[in-house]
Amino acid sequence: MSPPTDEQLTLAATVRAVVAKHAGPTAVRAAASSERGYDEKLWALLCNQIGVAALAVPEEYGGIGAGLVEANLVLTELGRALVPSPMLGSAVLAAHVLLESKDADACARLLPGIAEGTTIAAFCWADASGWSTPGPLVESDGTLSGTAHYVLDGKSADVLIVAARASQGVTLFEVDPGQDGVVRRTSPGMDPTRPLTVVEFSEVDARPIAAADADRTLARVRDIACAALAAEQVGAAQGCLELTVDYTKSRVQFGRPIGSFQALKHRMADMYALVETARSAADAASASLDPADCAVAKVYCSEAFSHVAAEAIQLHGGIAITWEHDAQLYFKRAHGSSQLFGQPDEYVERFAAGQLAEQALT
Structure with missing residues (x-):
C-alpha cells in the first residue's frame, strides 16, 4: 500500500475546503431533512467543479477514470462532516454494479449521467432481513414484484438497479421509478443524515442488465x-x-x-x-x-x-x-x-x- 500521491492529497484538501464552506452543521441538518435528503446545490458544486461522481467511472463512459481509491478519499471528507450526498449510493455503489456487470450497453446508457451527477442511481439488493439475498422477485413475464429494503438514495433516484431472484438465479434489472407500480417511502432509521428507502414493486416493467455471473x-x-x-x-x-x-x-x-x-x-x-x-x-x-x-x-x-x-x-x-x-x-x-x-x-x-x-x- 503506497502513500497518497500529491494529486490525491490535493483532491482531499479541495473537497475538505468545499465542505467546510458549504456544509456546516446547520446546512447538514437542513439537507438531511429536505425532500431529497441532500443539498442539491452542494452536490452539483462537487460534481461540476471537482468531478467527484466521475472519479471511479472510466473515461469511455464519461468519467475521469481515476479509481475507487480517489472516490473513497472523497467519502472520507464527506464523512468527516456527515454530509448527506449520493456519493456512496449512486457514484460508487450503483456505478460499480454497472461496471462489474460488464454490460456495455447499460454502462454507456447510464454511467455518463451518473458521472455528471445529473442522474442519481440507486441499487436495490436487500430484503427485510439484510443484504444476504436479493429482495424483489421477478415473475415469468419479465415484470418485478416484491420489496427492496435499506435502499441508499432510493427516494431521489432517477433510475433503480435491482438485483432480483429469477428462475435462472440472480438477475440484474434496470427499472424506471416513475412508472406505475413503483412505490417509494422513507424508512425511519437511527441516522437522520443517512436516509434509507423502502421500494415496493408491483408487476413493473424491468429491463435486464446482462451480467455473465450475477x-x-x-x-x-x-x-x-x-x-x-x-x-x-x-x-x-x-x-x-x-x-x-x-x-x-x-x-x-x-x-x-x-x-x-x-x-x-x-x-x-x-x-x-x-x-x-x-x-x-x-x-x-x-x-x-x-x-x-x-x-x-x-x-x-x-x-x-x-x-x-x-x-x-x-x-x-x-x-x-x-x-x-x-x-x-x-x-x-x-x-x-x-x-x-x-x-x-x-x-x-x-x-x-x-x-x-x-x-x-x-
Whole structure:
C-alpha cells in the first residue's frame, strides 16, 4: 500500500475546503431533512467543479477514470462532516454494479449521467432481513414484484438497479421509478443524515442488465461497498475526534481546560489510535479490494468508529445527547453505518470461513 500521491492529497484538501464552506452543521441538518435528503446545490458544486461522481467511472463512459481509491478519499471528507450526498449510493455503489456487470450497453446508457451527477442511481439488493439475498422477485413475464429494503438514495433516484431472484438465479434489472407500480417511502432509521428507502414493486416493467455471473457481481460489489463505507467511517471518526478535542480545550473545570487532565488525554490518545488504525484498514481495503481486506475493514472500522463516538459522548457530558449538539449525530452515524451492508459479525464469520477454506487447500 503506497502513500497518497500529491494529486490525491490535493483532491482531499479541495473537497475538505468545499465542505467546510458549504456544509456546516446547520446546512447538514437542513439537507438531511429536505425532500431529497441532500443539498442539491452542494452536490452539483462537487460534481461540476471537482468531478467527484466521475472519479471511479472510466473515461469511455464519461468519467475521469481515476479509481475507487480517489472516490473513497472523497467519502472520507464527506464523512468527516456527515454530509448527506449520493456519493456512496449512486457514484460508487450503483456505478460499480454497472461496471462489474460488464454490460456495455447499460454502462454507456447510464454511467455518463451518473458521472455528471445529473442522474442519481440507486441499487436495490436487500430484503427485510439484510443484504444476504436479493429482495424483489421477478415473475415469468419479465415484470418485478416484491420489496427492496435499506435502499441508499432510493427516494431521489432517477433510475433503480435491482438485483432480483429469477428462475435462472440472480438477475440484474434496470427499472424506471416513475412508472406505475413503483412505490417509494422513507424508512425511519437511527441516522437522520443517512436516509434509507423502502421500494415496493408491483408487476413493473424491468429491463435486464446482462451480467455473465450475477452472483460474482454481487460479491464484488459487496466488497466495494465495504471498502467505501470503511473510508467514510474513518472520516466520520476523525471528525468526531476533532469535535471532542476542540471541546476539551474550551471546557473549563477546576480552573483549567478539561483537556489538560491526564486521564482525558489518555482517552483521546486511544481515540486517535483507533482512528489511525482504522484508516490503515480502510486504505488497505480500497487499494486491494481483496475480500479478506474488505471484511477486516468492515468489522474494524465499524467497531473503531462506534468506540470513538461513544467516547465522544462521555467526554462531552450531558450536552452530547441533546438534539442541538453534533456529537449525537456522530453517535447515530456510527451505529447506523455499522449495520449497513450487513452486521460486523456476519463478516467475521465470512472471513473465518474463507481462512478455513484457504487452509484446506494448502
